[in-house]
Amino acid sequence: MTSGGLYQEILRKQSFLCVGLDTDIRKIPAHIQKSSSAVLDFNRAIVDATHDLAIAYKPNLAFYESRGSAGWEDLAETVKYIRSVNSDIFLIADAKRGDIGNTASMYARSFFEEMDFDAVTISPYMGKDSVQPFLEYEGRWVIVLGLTSNPGAEDFQFLTLQNKDNTKKLYEEVIQKAAGWSGHDRMMFVAGATRAELISEIRKIIPDHFLLVPGIGAQGGSLEDVVRAGMNDHCGLIINSSRSILYADDSESYASTARKKARELQQAMATYLK
Numbered sequence: 001m002t003s004g005g006l007y008q009e010i011l012r013k014q015s016f017l018c019v020g021l022d023t024d025i026r027k028i029p030a031h032i033q034k035s036s037s038a039v040l041d042f043n044r045a046i047v048d049a050t051h052d053l054a055i056a057y058k059p060n061l062a063f064y065e066s067r068g069s070a071g072w073e074d075l076a077e078t079v080k081y082i083r084s085v086n087s088d089i090f091l092i093a094d095a096k097r098g099d100i101g102n103t104a105s106m107y108a109r110s111f112f113e114e115m116d117f118d119a120v121t122i123s124p125y126m127g128k129d130s131v132q133p134f135l136e137y138e139g140r141w142v143i144v145l146g147l148t149s150n151p152g153a154e155d156f157q158f159l160t161l162q163n164k165d166n167t168k169k170l171y172e173e174v175i176q177k178a179a180g181w182s183g184h185d186r187m188m189f190v191a192g193a194t195r196a197e198l199i200s201e202i203r204k205i206i207p208d209h210f211l212l213v214p215g216i217g218a219q220g221g222s223l224e225d226v227v228r229a230g231m232n233d234h235c236g237l238i239i240n241s242s243r244s245i246l247y248a249d250d251s252e253s254y255a256s257t258a259r260k261k262a263r264e265l266q267q268a269m270a271t272y273l274k
Helices: 001-013 040-049 068-085 101-114 170-180 193-205 223-230 254-273
Strands: 017-021 056-059 090-097 119-124 140-148 160-162 166-168 186-189 212-214 236-242
Touching: 001 254, 017 040, 017 254, 040 068, 040 193, 040 254, 056 068, 056 193, 056 236, 068 090, 090 101, 101 119, 101 170, 140 193, 140 212, 166 170, 166 212, 170 186, 170 193, 186 193, 193 212, 193 223, 223 254, 236 254
Parallel strands: 017 056, 017 236, 056 090, 090 119, 119 140, 140 186, 186 212, 212 236
Antiparallel strands: 160 166
16 A cells, blocks of 8 residues: 555545554453454454544554464454455554564565565664565555654663764654655654654654554543644554553443544544544
């Protein structure tokens, strides 16, 4: 999917919502935990309830890898199910991979050939050759970690780099450098919602790229602040919400409550798109 195609989906659904499928088997409603396919059943119900409101889904791989082969099977079946329900949904593997070139090639193969994701999140710490193998797949996206919202971001991302001309933060250098590896039709950047005041500064570096923004809802990020700081003339935002949708209700009505929460976000997004 191109950035233009993604924007058309945003306009069609009046939404730039991504539902994070961070499905923790210990948190899903008790009445389905006993099922041998509990995670898959839960994911299918969430997808059925929200796919007309969301333009993307983002499974966090840690929640699947932690369960070994059963978790990987649930992940693969979840991807297949989403494709069968709505083939235009943008699928993000939240894997945060980052390794040397030949290893990165294997990761790219697994996500883009074996599991048919549209995009994968990448840590750029090891440089261009750890990202390039993912860019070799035409029509697939790399989502580079730019500015994260966790407290530990202070350890490295805000270090000051100094040269004879100017000073900048490390995260600014990472974003500027990585943006030169591919155009805005193949690369996005992660920018945490809890640092919305800095997203406007990121926009000065990458005015045309999409930003994947986690942290709305349970983590305390503000949709209004992010939109004000980061929206461009083709939206340019994919806002992720996970826990506040998935775990809003632990009763048998969990799917309808998830839809209600997703609908609230979608309606708010529609006002900004207008």
